[in-house]
Amino acid sequence: MRRxxxxxxxxxxxxxxxxxxxxxxxxxxxxxxxxxxxxxxxxVEVDRLLETGLVVADGLAxxxxxxxxxxxxxxxxxxxxxxxxxxxxxxVAVTNAELEVLGHINxxxxxREGPVAxxxxxxxxxxxxxxxxxxxxxxGAGIGVPGPVRFPEGVPVAPPIMPxxxxxxxxxxxxxxxxxxxxxxxxxxxxxxxxxxxGVARSVGDFLCVKIGTGIxxxxxxxxxxxxxxxxxxxxxGHIQVEPEGxxxxxxxxxxxxxxxSGAALARDAEEAARHGGSPELSTRFEGSxxxxxVDVAGAAAAGDAVALDLIRAGGNRTGQVIAGLVSxxxxxxxxxxxxxxxxxxxxxxxxxxxxxxxSLPLATGNLPIVLGELGPTAGVIGGARLISDHLFxxx
Amino acid sequence: MRRxxxxxxxxxxxxxxxxxxxxxxxxxxxxxxxxxxxxxxxxVEVDRLLETGLVVADGLAxxxxxxxxxxxxxxxxxxxxxxxxxxxxxxVAVTNAELEVLGHINxxxxxREGPVAxxxxxxxxxxxxxxxxxxxxxxGAGIGVPGPVRFPEGVPVAPPIMPxxxxxxxxxxxxxxxxxxxxxxxxxxxxxxxxxxxGVARSVGDFLCVKIGTGIxxxxxxxxxxxxxxxxxxxxxGHIQVEPEGxxxxxxxxxxxxxxxSGAALARDAEEAARHGGSPELSTRFEGSxxxxxVDVAGAAAAGDAVALDLIRAGGNRTGQVIAGLVSxxxxxxxxxxxxxxxxxxxxxxxxxxxxxxxSLPLATGNLPIVLGELGPTAGVIGGARLISDHLFxxx
DNA sequence: CCACTTTCTCCAGTCACAGGACAAAGGTGT
DNA sequence: ACACCTTTGTCCTGTGACTGGAGAAAGTGG
Numbered sequence: 001m002r003r004x005x006x007x008x009x010x011x012x013x014x015x016x017x018x019x020x021x022x023x024x025x026x027x028x029x030x031x032x033x034x035x036x037x038x039x040x041x042x043x044v045e046v047d048r049l050l051e052t053g054l055v056v057a058d059g060l061a062x063x064x065x066x067x068x069x070x071x072x073x074x075x076x077x078x079x080x081x082x083x084x085x086x087x088x089x090x091x092v093a094v095t096n097a098e099l100e101v102l103g104h105i106n107x108x109x110x111x112r113e114g115p116v117a118x119x120x121x122x123x124x125x126x127x128x129x130x131x132x133x134x135x136x137x138x139x140g141a142g143i144g145v146p147g148p149v150r151f152p153e154g155v156p157v158a159p160p161i162m163p164x165x166x167x168x169x170x171x172x173x174x175x176x177x178x179x180x181x182x183x184x185x186x187x188x189x190x191x192x193x194x195x196x197x198x199g200v201a202r203s204v205g206d207f208l209c210v211k212i213g214t215g216i217x218x219x220x221x222x223x224x225x226x227x228x229x230x231x232x233x234x235x236x237x238g239h240i241q242v243e244p245e246g247x248x249x250x251x252x253x254x255x256x257x258x259x260x261x262s263g264a265a266l267a268r269d270a271e272e273a274a275r276h277g278g279s280p281e282l283s284t285r286f287e288g289s290x291x292x293x294x295v296d297v298a299g300a301a302a303a304g305d306a307v308a309l310d311l312i313r314a315g316g317n318r319t320g321q322v323i324a325g326l327v328s329x330x331x332x333x334x335x336x337x338x339x340x341x342x343x344x345x346x347x348x349x350x351x352x353x354x355x356x357x358x359x360s361l362p363l364a365t366g367n368l369p370i371v372l373g374e375l376g377p378t379a380g381v382i383g384g385a386r387l388i389s390d391h392l393f394x395x396x
Numbered sequence: 397m398r399r400x401x402x403x404x405x406x407x408x409x410x411x412x413x414x415x416x417x418x419x420x421x422x423x424x425x426x427x428x429x430x431x432x433x434x435x436x437x438x439x440v441e442v443d444r445l446l447e448t449g450l451v452v453a454d455g456l457a458x459x460x461x462x463x464x465x466x467x468x469x470x471x472x473x474x475x476x477x478x479x480x481x482x483x484x485x486x487x488v489a490v491t492n493a494e495l496e497v498l499g500h501i502n503x504x505x506x507x508r509e510g511p512v513a514x515x516x517x518x519x520x521x522x523x524x525x526x527x528x529x530x531x532x533x534x535x536g537a538g539i540g541v542p543g544p545v546r547f548p549e550g551v552p553v554a555p556p557i558m559p560x561x562x563x564x565x566x567x568x569x570x571x572x573x574x575x576x577x578x579x580x581x582x583x584x585x586x587x588x589x590x591x592x593x594x595g596v597a598r599s600v601g602d603f604l605c606v607k608i609g610t611g612i613x614x615x616x617x618x619x620x621x622x623x624x625x626x627x628x629x630x631x632x633x634g635h636i637q638v639e640p641e642g643x644x645x646x647x648x649x650x651x652x653x654x655x656x657x658s659g660a661a662l663a664r665d666a667e668e669a670a671r672h673g674g675s676p677e678l679s680t681r682f683e684g685s686x687x688x689x690x691v692d693v694a695g696a697a698a699a700g701d702a703v704a705l706d707l708i709r710a711g712g713n714r715t716g717q718v719i720a721g722l723v724s725x726x727x728x729x730x731x732x733x734x735x736x737x738x739x740x741x742x743x744x745x746x747x748x749x750x751x752x753x754x755x756s757l758p759l760a761t762g763n764l765p766i767v768l769g770e771l772g773p774t775a776g777v778i779g780g781a782r783l784i785s786d787h788l789f790x791x792x
Numbered sequence: 793c794c795a796c797t798t799t800c801t802c803c804a805g806t807c808a809c810a811g812g813a814c815a816a817a818g819g820t821g822t
Numbered sequence: 823a824c825a826c827c828t829t830t831g832t833c834c835t836g837t838g839a840c841t842g843g844a845g846a847a848a849g850t851g852g
Contacts, residue, residue: 029830038810043832060817066829067817148759158759206626218725222618229727230602233759240721241755253755325636325718326725329614331625359637359649363544363554363629425799434841439801456848462798463848 004139006052007396012045017393020074027069081141082384087214092125093381094134103134114164138180140392142384144187148233154184183387189226190383192219195336197386199375204334211339214263242318257322261315263294263340270297279307298343312344316351324359331364338373400535402448403792408441413789416470423465477537478780483610488521489777490530499530510560534576536788538780540583544629550580579783585622586779588615591732593782595771600730607735610659638714653718657711659690659736666693675703694739708740712747720755727760734769
């Protein structure tokens with residue numbers, strides 16, 4: 001099948017495409033209400049979009065007391081690929097042009113296997129989705145990787161947890177293999193974009209999205225746009241010091257947040273507690289599998305295990321301490337907590353909230369919601385689709 | 397004399413005014429090189445600006461091998477007022493349209509006297525500048541106040557160190573009294589704008605400007621624009637906790653940065669050291685005046701006093717600790733240190749640099765200059781002029 | 793004095809866009 | 823059934839924005 005070749009010719013067309021993406025099918029009249037263009041001009045631009053095949057007119061809508069309107073919608077065959085490469089697993093999803101997830105698969109994978117092995121698997125997963133009939137091809141793909149990215153080029157830079165990825169031309173390589181445009185970003189930024197598009201952060205201009213998984217990162221959204229910093233490392237809060245002369249961290253420093261709370265640190269602390277006894281729940285789980293993860297801690301906590309609850313609270317307090325500082329500094333309109341540890345749920349959230357509301361300025365916290373992300377693992381892949389669609393739905 | 401009444405009629409004119417403001421007099425041809433408009437269109441817009449009187453043509457420039465060009469410049473009679481209200485003193489300056497300071501006066505004043513008393517003094521200072529012949533009137537004024545501001549309305553909100561200012565309609569009142577448009581912002585943001593316009597931050601898109609005076613604040617510039625946060629309190633880093641269960645702070649919390657380092661904390665620590673002996677330099681100065689300020693500490697440090705140097709280093713370490721976190725989070729392209737303590741100079745800077753380079757991620761610090769502001773007390777007033785000129789030089 | 797450069801103006805043609813007239817297609821009340 | 827209203831969409835014309843070229847004005851250097 002023929003893939004998306006055309007691009008919007010001007011800012012008006014780009015605007016219309018995004019409106020159709022975010023608002024679904026619309027009549028010309030409804031579009032006119034949103035774009036501040038005359039009906040004639042609007043009709044011209046819509047006609048041109050119809051000519052390119054980017055949008056189609058399918059059928060008539062119900063009457064609203066007058067002539068029935070034609071439904072204008074994005075081409076129904078458009079497909080975007082969202083790829084979220086985590087430290088220990090890969091998520092791949094197909095979406096339609098409205099960024100609705102049509103199919104989503106997850107497979108374990110260690111990023112440290114290196115880009116070649118990882119992308120082999122990504123391509124296999126994409127092929128599987130295509131084979132299932134959800135897509136005949138992909139019109140674009142958005143990729144998230146767990147480390148800083150030089151955004152314009154789509155190349156990871158000095159990623160601590162991804163040896164072998166430094167400088168690998170992800171965008172170029174995948175674009176070649178997939179045969180479609182590709183954009184690459186930090187996985188945390190993708191999560192932020194996902195929650196912004198379809199989750200709790202809809203209609204919030206400035207917010208923070210803290211992702212606690214194997215590591216800890218923070219997506220920063222300013223005025224609706226992701227802020228990436230001068231070298232693409234903005235939001236890398238895992239190595240902010242929370243304890244002078246504290247625990248040694250993998251990064252070489254001491255007392256980093258990640259040394260105290262993250263998927264890895266939590267598992268280690270839990271195993272320690274299990275070995276030293278005092279926590280029947282954790283000990284049982286430990287003996288079962290020989291190792292523990294954040295999921296085990298969540299399970300133990302849900303069963304009322306005091307040690308597990310303390311671990312979560314302690315971690316939440318550390319994290320909240322850092323977030324409190326960021327809230328004072330950044331004064332966001334919303335803080336979203338997400339990532340693998342979301343399963344720790346409200347115990348974690350309560351600890352974070354306590355710290356933030358206690359330490360940050362009243363003016364900054366006065367009307368500040370701190371909530372869990374509502375999309376879970378789909379946030380990243382939706383964010384990926386959003387990333388590439390933002391790129392494609394902008395003037396050529 | 398008649399004051400500036402016209403405003404640019406469109407984005408092109410606004411662009412041209414800003415180019416003339418930032419680049420000084422220019423010929424039509426030079427302007428054409430910078431704006432991506434045809435010569436004809438450019439000529440039309442320049443002519444319209446000439447008609448409004450916002451710009452004037454004065455004389456011919458030297459030939460560059462062909463016909464001599466007409467110099468186009470902003471109306472030479474335009475005058476902006478920059479007002480920087482600090483906790484303990486007021487700076488007022490007049491600038492021309494190019495934001496060059498023509499006259500600058502400083503007077504001590506306690507903000508806690510309240511808005512009415514303060515603005516009486518501001519008006520007197522403005523009148524003094526006018527009387528000196530530097531201005532026949534003001535075309536606009538930019539005001540900085542030491543606390544958060546609801547920017548669109550120009551009203552301080554819940555300012556901790558300014559009781560009596562909460563909700564005072566600064567913009568409206570001053571606009572009335574001065575008879576010209578007024579914009580109000582946090583003093584730290586003004587400093588950032590000043591350093592961006594005429595200081596060390598020229599041509600840097602994303603940077604932080606840390607002002608250490610009576611309190612500590614941080615101006616945040618994202619993509620060339622000041623970021624103010626959801627409620628106008630962004631950059632309020634003085635109350636970030638640096639020591640759990642640490643010193644009590646005036647804000648009611650414990651262990652805030654400001655409790656350890658700021659003009660006030662430094663003076664208190666110095667007086668303590670002077671009383672307990674051990675520092676001949678500080679003791680001498682203390683006996684002289686009965687109190688100490690940051691200036692005394694700077695003097696003692698310059699004379700080699702070990703206690704004073706230790707105080708500065710300790711404060712710098714605390715501050716650097718916080719800045720290190722912000723650098724990891726924000727990944728700026730530059731960090732500017734300014735405010736009243738700039739006199740502490742390189743001892744302070746060295747301590748901050750050490751902390752940041754040691755704690756933040758290499759990717760974020762790799763090419764990160766940390767420098768002292770180069771404008772000193774004029775940064776704020778230039779920033780004020782810049783603020784109002786940005787407002788006036790934008791489409792009506 | 794001539795060739796060449798730079799600056800600036802003038803003019804004609806093109807494109808973007810708004811707004812009104814009007815046709816198409818549906819409602820609602822009598 | 824009919825008149826009348828509403829909503830949607832199309833067509834057309836006029837206006838203003840903008841470009842690019844021709845050419846005048848004003849200078850330099852050989």
